[in-house]
Amino acid sequence: MPAPSQHGSPAVRPAAVSAHGWGWRHAGRTRPAVHALDLDIRPGERVLLLGPSGAGKSTLLHALAGVLGDADDDGEAAESDESGSLLVDGAPPRSRRGRAGLMQQDPETQVVLSRVGDDVAFGAENLAVPRDDIWTRVHEALADVGLSHLSLDHPTSALSGGQKQRLALAGILAMRPGLILLDEPTANLDPAGVLEVRDAVARCLDKTGATLVVVEHRVGVWKDLVDRIVVLQPGSASDPAVLLDGPPDTVLEGAREMLKTAGVWVPGYVPATRHRTAASPADGDLLLAADNLAVSRERPRRSRFRKIPPVPVQEGIAAQVISGQALAITGPNGAGKSTFALTLGGLLAPVAGTVGAEPRLGQGAGPDPYRWKAEQLIERIGTVFQEPEHQFVTGRVLDELQFGPRHLGHGAERVDELLERLRLTGLVGANPYTLSGGEKRRLSVATVLAASPRVLILDEPTFGQDANTWAELASFLTELLDTGTAVVSVTHDAEFTAALGGAELRLSAPERVAP
Amino acid sequence: MRQELNLSGGTAVLTRANPLSKFAAVFLVTLVLALSIDWVSASVALACELLLFPLAGLTLTLLWQRGWPLILAAAVGGWSTSILAADSGRTLIDVGIWTMSEGSLETGAGFLLRGLAIALPAVLLMSCTDPTDLADALAQKARLPHRFVLGTLAAMRLVGLMAEEWQTIGMARRARGVGSRGSVGQRIKATLGQSFGLLVQAIRRASRLAVTMEARGFGGGERTWARESTFSALDVWVVAGGALISGLAVTAAVSAGTWNMVWLGQ
Numbered sequence: 001m002p003a004p005s006q007h008g009s010p011a012v013r014p015a016a017v018s019a020h021g022w023g024w025r026h027a028g029r030t031r032p033a034v035h036a037l038d039l040d041i042r043p044g045e046r047v048l049l050l051g052p053s054g055a056g057k058s059t060l061l062h063a064l065a066g067v068l069g070d071a072d073d074d075g076e077a078a079e080s081d082e083s084g085s086l087l088v089d090g091a092p093p094r095s096r097r098g099r100a101g102l103m104q105q106d107p108e109t110q111v112v113l114s115r116v117g118d119d120v121a122f123g124a125e126n127l128a129v130p131r132d133d134i135w136t137r138v139h140e141a142l143a144d145v146g147l148s149h150l151s152l153d154h155p156t157s158a159l160s161g162g163q164k165q166r167l168a169l170a171g172i173l174a175m176r177p178g179l180i181l182l183d184e185p186t187a188n189l190d191p192a193g194v195l196e197v198r199d200a201v202a203r204c205l206d207k208t209g210a211t212l213v214v215v216e217h218r219v220g221v222w223k224d225l226v227d228r229i230v231v232l233q234p235g236s237a238s239d240p241a242v243l244l245d246g247p248p249d250t251v252l253e254g255a256r257e258m259l260k261t262a263g264v265w266v267p268g269y270v271p272a273t274r275h276r277t278a279a280s281p282a283d284g285d286l287l288l289a290a291d292n293l294a295v296s297r298e299r300p301r302r303s304r305f306r307k308i309p310p311v312p313v314q315e316g317i318a319a320q321v322i323s324g325q326a327l328a329i330t331g332p333n334g335a336g337k338s339t340f341a342l343t344l345g346g347l348l349a350p351v352a353g354t355v356g357a358e359p360r361l362g363q364g365a366g367p368d369p370y371r372w373k374a375e376q377l378i379e380r381i382g383t384v385f386q387e388p389e390h391q392f393v394t395g396r397v398l399d400e401l402q403f404g405p406r407h408l409g410h411g412a413e414r415v416d417e418l419l420e421r422l423r424l425t426g427l428v429g430a431n432p433y434t435l436s437g438g439e440k441r442r443l444s445v446a447t448v449l450a451a452s453p454r455v456l457i458l459d460e461p462t463f464g465q466d467a468n469t470w471a472e473l474a475s476f477l478t479e480l481l482d483t484g485t486a487v488v489s490v491t492h493d494a495e496f497t498a499a500l501g502g503a504e505l506r507l508s509a510p511e512r513v514a515p
Numbered sequence: 516m517r518q519e520l521n522l523s524g525g526t527a528v529l530t531r532a533n534p535l536s537k538f539a540a541v542f543l544v545t546l547v548l549a550l551s552i553d554w555v556s557a558s559v560a561l562a563c564e565l566l567l568f569p570l571a572g573l574t575l576t577l578l579w580q581r582g583w584p585l586i587l588a589a590a591v592g593g594w595s596t597s598i599l600a601a602d603s604g605r606t607l608i609d610v611g612i613w614t615m616s617e618g619s620l621e622t623g624a625g626f627l628l629r630g631l632a633i634a635l636p637a638v639l640l641m642s643c644t645d646p647t648d649l650a651d652a653l654a655q656k657a658r659l660p661h662r663f664v665l666g667t668l669a670a671m672r673l674v675g676l677m678a679e680e681w682q683t684i685g686m687a688r689r690a691r692g693v694g695s696r697g698s699v700g701q702r703i704k705a706t707l708g709q710s711f712g713l714l715v716q717a718i719r720r721a722s723r724l725a726v727t728m729e730a731r732g733f734g735g736g737e738r739t740w741a742r743e744s745t746f747s748a749l750d751v752w753v754v755a756g757g758a759l760i761s762g763l764a765v766t767a768a769v770s771a772g773t774w775n776m777v778w779l780g781q
Contacts, residue, residue, distance in 0.1 A: 065730045102730035108676055109723035112669050112731070118647055121741035126732035134741045157675065171731060297682065347686040374694030383690040389716065390687035393708060407692045433715065451692065 012208040014043035015099050015178030021084030024059055033059040037241040046212040048222050051232035052262045053436045057215040061181045065102035066093035098127040100179040101172030105187045107161040110168035117152025123175040141170035145200040162193025166200045173204055182214040187464035190333050190492045194221055217466050220267035223248050263466030271471035273499045276478045284322035287361040287455055287486055293317040293353035295336055295343045312351045313339050319505050321455055324481055326502030327488045335507040337490045338459050345383040345457045346370045361454055378404055382453035386460045388444035398428040404451035418446040438469035458489040462496050474499040527572030529643040534652040536750035540757025541636040547761040548633050553775045556768035557628035563760045564635045571643035581642060585634035593627025646671060651744040677717055684712045
């Protein structure tokens with residue numbers, strides 16, 4: 001690929017950041033998200049921001065992007081509270097429109113318009129860049145992120161998660177920002193997508209020399225790309241906001257133990273997890289089996305009184321779910337892993353083939369989980385979704401946990417044990433939606449287990465989780481396995497698969513050529 | 516669902532016309548048809564419209580898929596009018612309180628044809644107009660505020676996403692023991708809960724999207740447009756075509772003596 005021309009494009013001037021005694025309290029909160037932050041970032045520096053959840057990392061990025069406490073934001077600005085100073089190139093970020101570009105975690109909301117070219121052009125348009133320059137920038141930006149093979153009117157909805165994030169990066173680059181802000185840009189991506197995005201960021205920084213601030217749990221991914229690591233800690237009156245600051249190797253060496261304690265994924269560190277005690281593969285009973293199964297999320301279409309089955313994303317799947325044994329479903333994106341798990345869990349109807357429950361699992365409800373009533377389903381097969389919020393049905397953590405048992409007419413004897421075991425005891429009165437990412441994950445597992453299912457299915461349970469939650473979850477699941485529950489997990493996480501042991505079912509990519 | 520928000524067959528002649536001129540043409544035709552209930556003007560307009568469909572890249576199957584609710588509504592309207600309209604001329608059907616005479620059948624046919632002739636241009640317009648092009652035209656040519664137009668456009672992209680989210684939330688709730696099967700009451704309750712879940716997710720997504728847009732400089736004062744919304748010779752033809760169809764419809768109806776202004780009555 002020829003080097004993109006620099007025609008009509010003045011070089012990017014990297015931005016400087018300086019915070020002095022800066023603090024921010026969100027509207028309606030008593031504690032500040034960030035307190036007394038002192039931080040100077042020189043133009044062109046690349047900084048990895050670490051710290052436990054609640055340390056205000058995202059708040060800082062939003063502030064630098066100039067999107068914090070907007071007056072339009074439900075009029076909340078009146079109640080939020082700013083102290084000290086935070087400057088980009090010596091001026092408040094809000095007055096520096098276009099100097100900073102921000103990428104967030106959820107790929108779906110990083111795309112604004114429905115055609116690739118329009119989406120990249122969007123930021124430049126808002127900065128009133130002349131039309132001819134915009135298209136030059138669009139082509140250049142798409143080439144820089146490795147998406148130049150797409151036509152400008154390619155639909156953005158047809159992109160993968162990694163491609164969407166690279167598209168967002170292109171949209172940011174087209175604004176020619178001096179400061180690039182990445183807020184967990186790869187947390188929702190599979191391993192291939194993570195590297196795709198990381199490499200695109202590296203190429204763009206090498207080319208433009210822009211300043212970078214990235215927030216991410218997985219240090220290993222970004223370590224070689226940054227030249228400084230800053231560790232923040234939750235705001236308080238006595239401690240400084242910056243806990244550690246220095247070159248990556250120094251910080252990682254000096255504070256390795258501390259970072260591990262804080263749940264940071266330090267390179268080369270796999271958290272210790274409990275080992276299985278009762279692991280003897282021959283012992284388990286067959287509970288559930290998939291036979292020559294074809295799966296799809298689409299429903300059959302009706303046409304002239306005939307049912308036309310959808311095109312399956314994966315077919316010919318055979319699998320056995322055995323009590324006390326783990327089954328990991330792995331494979332590349334688009335292979336239909338989640339769809340298979342949902343079908344196995346009685347939530348989607350098979351396109352072809354069967355999912356059959358053995359009588360010892362079905363217990364009078366019949367062999368087809370999809371035909372079971374919801375109450376019958378949850379005490380036999382529990383499914384934990386990738387996004388915990390999808391499964392919240394009440395407004396309080398305790399109600400959330402009691403919901404399943406109450407529906408089944410059980411006592412809630414398992415609830416206290418789960419609260420204790422998954423460290424949710426202090427949160428019983430909280431609204432589930434206000435919990436942190438790790439707490440939401442633990443709660444969603446606990447709520448499904450409260451109905452005591454014999455088969456537990458988890459969809460990407462470790463995505464975006466810090467090392468502490470990861471280890472807790474893995475250890476907890478080994479206990480569950482030892483008590484005879486079958487655990488099926490859809491995962492890209494090889495360490496997690498190894499921690500649980502058991503069988504692996506690898507689904508291959510569909511043969512159809514992706515558009 | 517998500518694909519339907521984009522145009523599939525984007526090569527048809529009418530997709531290249533400016534959305535505003537297409538609007539003007541549709542307005543002219545619709546206006547004439549709203550003025551009179553008679554079958555001559557309606558059938559002339561309808562015949563012309565059907566001739567134009569290939570220009571919008573539509574086939575009869577596609578037309579039915581996209582416009583069946585409107586077509587059905589027109590048919591029902593025509594049917595009930597022929598039953599209920601004041602009788603005149605020979606009685607054709609007499610079933611107790613329902614009678615259908617030559618006169619009422621004529622009014623009913625006029626109603627049906629008129630309904631179709633008004634509905635089809637709308638289907639035609641939507642089939643050959645890309646939402647992004649429409650937004651460009653509304654903001655650049657019709658001078659609507661760009662914050663409003665682009666905000667709506669971005670939100671529309673989320674609508675397709677929400678359709679997928681609805682299915683996922685439905686399954687996620689079944690996995691929590693909330694059945695979407697059972698008695699009517701249970702189903703209504705389950706649907707309400709699911710709607711609330713979707714609402715929460717929609718608000719979350721929308722606020723994240725708003726941050727994305729703001730971080731890309733949206734909401735400031737001056738902005739430029741990467742795609743210029745232009746008028747071309749084609750647009751002259753489109754508006755002239757609209758005027759021609761409406762003119763033909765009026766002329767035909769007046770010379771056939773069926774022109775019947777709505778407010779003048781019989």
